[in-house]
Every structure is written in C-alpha cells, then in structure tokens.
Amino acid sequence: MPIYNKPFETMPRKELGALQLKRLQATIERIYASVPFYRTSFTKAGITPQDIKSLADLQRLPFTTKLDLRDNYPYDMFAVPMEDVVRIHASSGTTGKPTVVGYTQNDINTWAELMARSFSAAGATRFDILHNAFGYGLFTGGVGAHYGAEKLGMAVIPVSGGNTKRQITIMQDFKPTILCGTPSYILHLSEVAEEMGVDFKDLHFKAGIFGAEPWTENMRTEIESKLHLKAIDIYGLSEVMGPGVSIECHEEQKGLHVFEDHFMVEIIDPETLEVLPPGETGELVFTSLTKEAFPVIRYRTKDITSLNPAPCSCGRTHIRMNKPSGRSDDMLIIRGVNVFPSQIESVLMETREISPHYQLVVDRKNNLDTLTVKVEIDEKSFSDDIKSLQAMETRISNNIKEHHGVSARVMLVEPKTIERSQGKAVRVIDNRKF
Ligand SMILES: [Zn+2]
Numbered sequence: 001m002p003i004y005n006k007p008f009e010t011m012p013r014k015e016l017g018a019l020q021l022k023r024l025q026a027t028i029e030r031i032y033a034s035v036p037f038y039r040t041s042f043t044k045a046g047i048t049p050q051d052i053k054s055l056a057d058l059q060r061l062p063f064t065t066k067l068d069l070r071d072n073y074p075y076d077m078f079a080v081p082m083e084d085v086v087r088i089h090a091s092s093g094t095t096g097k098p099t100v101v102g103y104t105q106n107d108i109n110t111w112a113e114l115m116a117r118s119f120s121a122a123g124a125t126r127f128d129i130l131h132n133a134f135g136y137g138l139f140t141g142g143v144g145a146h147y148g149a150e151k152l153g154m155a156v157i158p159v160s161g162g163n164t165k166r167q168i169t170i171m172q173d174f175k176p177t178i179l180c181g182t183p184s185y186i187l188h189l190s191e192v193a194e195e196m197g198v199d200f201k202d203l204h205f206k207a208g209i210f211g212a213e214p215w216t217e218n219m220r221t222e223i224e225s226k227l228h229l230k231a232i233d234i235y236g237l238s239e240v241m242g243p244g245v246s247i248e249c250h251e252e253q254k255g256l257h258v259f260e261d262h263f264m265v266e267i268i269d270p271e272t273l274e275v276l277p278p279g280e281t282g283e284l285v286f287t288s289l290t291k292e293a294f295p296v297i298r299y300r301t302k303d304i305t306s307l308n309p310a311p312c313s314c315g316r317t318h319i320r321m322n323k324p325s326g327r328s329d330d331m332l333i334i335r336g337v338n339v340f341p342s343q344i345e346s347v348l349m350e351t352r353e354i355s356p357h358y359q360l361v362v363d364r365k366n367n368l369d370t371l372t373v374k375v376e377i378d379e380k381s382f383s384d385d386i387k388s389l390q391a392m393e394t395r396i397s398n399n400i401k402e403h404h405g406v407s408a409r410v411m412l413v414e415p416k417t418i419e420r421s422q423g424k425a426v427r428v429i430d431n432r433k434f
Helices: 013-034 036-044 055-060 066-071 105-121 140-152 164-174 183-195 217-227 341-349 386-404
Strands: 087-091 099-103 129-132 155-157 178-181 207-210 230-237 242-248 256-258 263-268 282-288 299-305 332-334 337-339 354-365 368-377 409-413 428-430
Touching: 013 036, 013 055, 013 282, 055 263, 066 099, 087 140, 099 105, 105 140, 105 242, 129 140, 129 164, 140 155, 140 178, 140 242, 164 183, 178 183, 183 207, 183 217, 207 217, 217 230, 217 341, 230 256, 332 354, 332 368, 337 341, 341 354, 341 368, 341 386, 368 386, 386 409
Parallel strands: 129 155, 129 178, 178 207, 207 230, 354 428, 368 409
Antiparallel strands: 087 099, 230 242, 242 256, 263 282, 282 299, 332 337, 354 368
C-alpha cells in the first residue's frame, strides 16, 4: 500500500531526531518571543531558548495543562497576530469555558497533510468516497477529516452527525467506501440500518476511521463484524491539532503511529511527572514542532497509554502509541478502587447476550460509593423470564468484580432505552458531590 509522504513517514530514526531538534529549537525560540505565558513559565524554570541543545533537554521544559489554556482564554496562547489566523476551533468543555485554538494557513496545510497520511494509512486512495459522519463545527473532527480527504483526492460527503436515517439512504445511494465517525455513533448508525432492513454487507465500505473517544478492542471486533469493514483507530485532540496526531496502519492495526516529524511524544507518571521508558503505561504528553498559531509545549493530554518503539511491518518508522485505555480524569474511584469505563466495557463486550450500549451511574449513599452498570440486553436475548435475567446480571457483576476488583450492580435494561449519542457518547453519570 502506498505511504502518502514516504520521505517523512519512513525517515531513518537518526535523521528524524535531527529534524525534531531543529524544529523544537525554532518553536521554543518563537514562543519565547511571542507568548508571555511561555516566557514566564520558562523563566520560572530557569530556561532560555539557548538551553535547548539536545532532544533530552525537552525534559527540562515545564508542562502545559488544560488549566493553563483556560487561564489564557480565548487568545492569549496564540503565537501569531490575529491577522495571520485563518481558523478557530474550540473543544467541548464539560465544565467551565471551552479551550480555544487557532490555525494559520500553514497550520491548516499541515493538518490536511497529516489527515491525508491518515486516510492513506487506513488504505484509502483518491478513488475512494468518504462518508464523513464526524460532527462539523467548532469540534475539530468533521472539518479536520474533510480537508485531509480532499487533499488525498477522495470525494467527500460532508454529512456530519445526526439525521441518521438519511445517512443510511445516502450510504445506499452515493456508495461511499470509507466511513468516519465516533465509535458510539457508528454503532448507532448500524442499529438504525438494521431497523430499516439495510445490511452493511450490501453497502460498499472497505474501511472506517473512528475516534474522538476511547474504544476497546472488543468494540472494534463488534464494529468490524456488524459493518463489514476494517475499523482503524485515529487519535487527536484540538489542543494539539485535531484528528491526525496519530493513526493505526491497516497492515497491523496495532498501535497508532505518531507523526513524529510534527509532534514529540512522551509518557509520564501523572503523579511524579517523571518521564517513563517505552512500554510503561502513563499519561500521554505532546509537544508541537511545526505549529505556528497555537504551539504547545509538553501538553498533558490526560490520556493513559504506553509507547511501542518496535519497527512496524508497514514501513513507517514513527513510534506507535497503544490504544488509549482511558483518560486519567475519566478514571472512577469506587470505594478506593480505580477503574476506567473502558475496563467495564471490555467485560460487557464479552457477554454475548447484551448490546454494546451501556452507561455507568455513580452515586454516593450513606457515604459509600456505588456503581450501577446499566446495559441493554440484546434484542434476541430479551425475555420476560425474570430469573434468567437476574442470573445474567449476577454473572456480569461477578465478572467485573473478578477482573477489576470493583463491586458493581448490573442492571439489564430493555433494548434501545439508553440514549444514543450523535457525537461523543456519555458513558458516565457521576452523581457524587465532591
Ligand atoms: Zn505500521
């Protein structure tokens, strides 16, 4: 399969390191001069741009957090004057103000290139048609995928999220071959298709690029078997760029290649902030190397994963990050036990009789945390036999306890009673007051 930008994507590691250092030094020099936040934080750490002499010196730089971005709302982190900014996006803040990010024309061109590389890594070519069900708007998913697909030469159907029945009709009539969206919305799409009597086998998809929320290997198996396509994981966040920071190759589907000519990646221990060696699990941290309008230095993503430096059969030399297992701020602590929603999802997906739609409800009763796992029963296994349903609830609850050490009450609910997402799924409802 062709690699979109072979010289950069297969660059020997030594050469790549030299390129990274040159780009890192230029970035540090630029933001030291143009962003008061960075100049102040570097000065506090006793660092000037001249101190960055090797890639190891990156570790001397202070971290940047979402809170820093919020404190500089909306434009104070921008490193160029407003007349050079051609696009603004904002991340959906669940609490407080959103995070605002900007792009110059060069930034947009880079982003389009990295998304074109991503589509190519998923096996797409200019002969493909993209059904883009990522939301268009302030969210970076829709527009980000759109520009990259056009750059690769694909025909883009900018359908966005929602209006699901119409999407199925478009799939039948326009014959798209590549699908984009959040995994939870894609599952909803497949459910609506089933209701309409449409089998994905009769549609024309060969691959799908899914992301913007963590999803498990079991969810991948489910999507691949229901939609009859190869499901590829994509990663990105607006603070770092948007989708296309890293992507799985369709050859291996095992870890996402980080586009290291544009981003440096580290894994840190979120408690001690120490950089961890490859293979160890911790928080993912990114530094941008080419961004003009909104450079980020050691940005703490809160996403939990590990890095895999092993060579890949696809020929790309860029390091792979494993599929994020969750976000450190999504982590639930139930009576002192740490558990990620994705870990519960894994157990649920191993149970044949239930559907992949679930919600975790956390409450505090008499000062004790309780976790209720609401999960829909499969249409086919739905019965009025209360006894067998109760037995199934107990079995799933035991499995969760056995695998992850957390006590959960499992509640089977009727098919299609958990609200479907049009974008990112709401997996956790935490009613505890802190
Ligand atoms: Zn690969």
